[in-house]
Amino acid sequence: MKNIIIGTAGHIDHGKTTLVKALTGRETDTLDEERKRGISINLGFTYLDLPNGNRVGIVDVPGHEKFIKNMMAGATGIDLVLFIIAADEGVMPQSREHLDILSYMNVHRGIIVVTKCDMVEDDYLMLIEEELKDFSKGTFLEDAPIIEVDSISGRGIEELKNVIENESEKVEEKKSDTPFRMNIDRAFPVKGIGIVVTGTLMEGKISKGEDLVIYPGERACKVRSIQVHGEDEDTAYAGQRTAINLSGIKSGEIERGDIIAQEGSMITTNIIDCKVIVSKTSDFPIHHWMRLRLGIGTREIFCRAVPLDSEEISQGEEGFVQLRLEEPLVCRNRDRFVLRSYSPVETIGGGVIIEPLAKKHNIDEELVKELQLKEQGELKDIIVQFANSEDELLSLKEIVSYTGENKDIVKEEVEALLEDEKIIKIVDRYVSEEVLLRIIENIKDILEKFHDKNPLSLGMTKNEILTQSLYEPNLRELEHILKIMQDRNIITESGEYFGLESHKIVLNPKQEKIKQELINEIRSNGLEKIENIKSLSRNDKERRHVLDFMIGKEILVFGAENNVLLKEDFEKAKEGILNHLKENERITVSEARDILKSSRKNVLLILEYFDSIKLTKRVDDYRVML
Template sequence: MANIVIGTAGHIDHGKTTLIKALTGIETDTTKEEKKRGMSINLGFAYLDLPNQQRVGIVDVPGHEKFIKNMVAGLPGINLVLLVIDAAEGIMPQTKEHIDILTLLGIQDFLVVLTKVDTVDPDLKELVVEDIREQLSDTPLAEVDIIETDAVSGTGIEELRQAIQARSEELTEKSSTGMARLNIDRVFSVKGFGTVITGTLLDGTIHTGDELFVYPSGKKVRVRNIQVHEQDVEQAQAGQRTALNLANIGKDELERGDVLAASANLQPTWMLDVKVKCLPEVETGIGLWDRVRLLIGTREVMARTVPLGTEWIEPGTEGFLQLRLEDQVAVKERDHFILRSYSPMHTIAGGEVLDAAPTKHRRFKVEILESLKAKEAGSIEEIILDFMTNKKQPFTTVKQLHEYLGQSVEELRPLLAEMVENQQVIETKSGYLAETSYQALQEKALTVLNEYHKKHRLRPGMPAEEFRSRMRDQLAEKELSALIRLLKENGAIKEQQDKLAAADFEVTFNKYQQAAKEKIEKALAKNGYTPVKKEELYDLDKNAEEVLEALNGDTVIFLTHEYVLLAKVYWQGVQQVRKTIGENQQMTLGDFRDMTNSSRKSSMLILEYMDKQEITKRVENYRVLGASTETGE
């Protein structure tokens, strides 16, 4: 019987993991790596014993669009895919992208599994099935069987097992001859065993005691032990999910995406010649020097595209590319891959490798290759972009370009102005920034802010200094300031009282927090111009502390770290101060105390805060108007 590995695919929350548990009894989301004798491969993986006693591996891949690269990493070596579709929702955008990816990777065998069928009305289910058939009609899945299941009630689970067995018996076993090769998808360390890796063996056979080579590093390792489906074995064959306990190498010397091979002659490369198919919905096609994400094997590498024999590859067409890589890969001819756009990320193409080590004159490190190609073509603009995108610091000054290119500042300025107009670079007070570099920085900035928002849902934003510290590894202080200005100008982020937030982030209160908010605001309104200690407000409601923090700068003003005032009252006070000083040229503390009918201490707290905000300015024992014209509206 053939060694079979089954993969799942489908939209998030359509029931893939629950289905696998119903089939196998294995909870792939919670199985620990260190299990039994420390060689389990069950985290994200399972195995299924079919009625004919055949044991097949199952790869449970993530469905969320953010984890597409993890999904692709689980697909090398897959023989059969279960396309999982929720009976209540039908085909979703992520389902379509998974179909595109699977077909681009050359996978031909599918079963469509309709899940949660017992939770929907039969008439609705039939409509969903009709819609599935219609949407799959122009894909390789047009005639694929649809198995109706419900993992909770058990409906259709046995029928699915039988269908999997029938398809498995039709599949051809992969040849175990040739060089052993495995793409690493997980690396971990087990006490008493050392380094363990897992993956699907793509080619050849691995035996206990074999010496293998790690690529792209070229390090030599020895196989101490092998497990297939949690069982110790003496050898693993092509097509099997396997875990290998390796000697002579530490966990930190390996990573997902590395390749294990029996040959010392697998050639790491900075370039690949490939045939690609561009998806029809990709509006821009694939052009010269596009920056893309190459997903090949279990590795993701940034690359530049160079169409061969054409100016660009149009949507829905096929063509040849050379991929100029930013990190080395070790692959073989006919290996399949996926191309995704740099930002925002979506699948644009896929294909297979035609030459895994192109001719010598093209085999250079990527940064050298890009510079040579631009100089050969005589394009100073491409040389500038190459320099900007490959230097360590993303902001580039005219002086740096002058020193690198040898051209005068007078010659460079009009070139840069044209590149700014063509939206290739952005001009700031701190220098010029390539558009692609800005997009990468924006992506990182939004990731930092969104992680903060997820953790602190009631805070209006991340303190600016904390944001700066998270971004400081790449940028100097003045460059950070320039980036923040750009992000605000482009509507990516917003700033409120020295706090930064993603533009689409809004604080939302549940009914309990809303009740606490109303109690706080009522208490502050009752006190008028008498500031209230935060601790007194905390006693109003168990949610008051986090809600009060969220109200800071909105309906509440923090005069000090201890005292707060209702914002409406504060701004009424500001209006009275401006009117009084406007009429009398100045105002004393006593004047403010009398007009607000508050105590001396309260008046002092409020006026000192106004001084800090430059609403007022203290001169000896009186105050005049400051520089700020803020109204609080």
């Protein structure tokens, strides 16, 4: 069974609420002020049972120009609109404005309902139908059914129900396998129950006991209970009007315009790049730094416009615009919105978000080309563009959040992009080749500066590189990146040190003399006196530089204290221990002391190093060969 939301739209006093009551038997004007004034102020909600047994939700929106903001909140999530025109007045200003708003919100199916038909002659109804054909030409209502009704006498109501049923079958079912999201249009405390929020489920599904967050701010909450059309349910699905009882959130911490969704599934941003169309009837072209009202979901946010492909966008034209927001916006890629002028308040256009994590730009031809690709591109193109635009490694969760697509679908596209080498996996995160090259350039720059200051050093340790990196990979990710740099012959690894492949160390005569002195000293110590780098340096900076130069060439550095052996002494010790193991299968510390002619402390240092490089393995009080 499809989950469908039907919305009303049309000029004030054209009979929207009366029609809903005639269809459902229920009154949607619940405020005293609404009943007193005879107009809808807030959104009204109810449901309709169709002849085929399917139950659809109904959102009744206000028609007065002062309450357009409420109307836009109600239009969010509408699948089928009952576009209402009173027979005694015909098309009016809010009729045109509501049609524009519905188009910008991507509503593309509707029924034109001519109300108050008993108040006019049949000849006049024919004239109204002609007017409606002109009015709807070129819009999503151009081929919509036109039904004549009178809500008081009941004329045409049953026919309308049948047409609603037929049109409902043509509505495309919403996705329930994408991350859950609901724009909140009401939030209120209920005595003995707690906080209740209502809205239309835009995407995904929600179940009792689920942990969710309220955006903006990602405040944690839990679903205590769910109602759909006034009945308790364990799960609600995309396309249903839903009331959710929440725990973990207090009264006053949540309001209309907030979004309830899965943790990490939404993007919070202050700048968005968009495709915008300006209404043909607007008196306001969009120009640089124009202050606007952005209506998105159930929220309105003030923003400034920066056209990206022209100085301004005139009536009836479209173009790319950057919107710089005056407060954080919670959204996803491809979300629809409405633009209204700051003052006087008038609907002037609408559009779609192309880049929700934009950076500041003015008119920019190259940026416009990128936005055109994103607008037309497939999911894989959007993922690559996202990876290129972010100077960091991205988790699968972040990619899913950006695209707004189902996790499994995104994962399939990511795997295909990995095969095509359009993106690269670094441990558990992803990066484009373009961004990886920027990370590599940053590491090269770090090493170049280090080599300039330390010409005799082999390079830097992983941890030293990590503390200076601009891109903040974790240690495992940095190891992966360094391996890629080695494979590309950019860096070399010498023990624990990494240096540029191009870095060549040449000793001057004085340093050559120090080197020979060090070799003689370490050789004289042999295995009886094992010193470390610090003690051999003697607090002399140049001796330390020469020792660094010797690492991996003449000397071996091992152990937690950076102990030093000549490579020739290490090979002799290794040969003696391994020969004994080949003949005897195991060796004790005492037997190793006899072979190495050294102290117990030094023998333990050597044996522990053999264990660490997998030459030997300790078993109880002896070693065996691996």
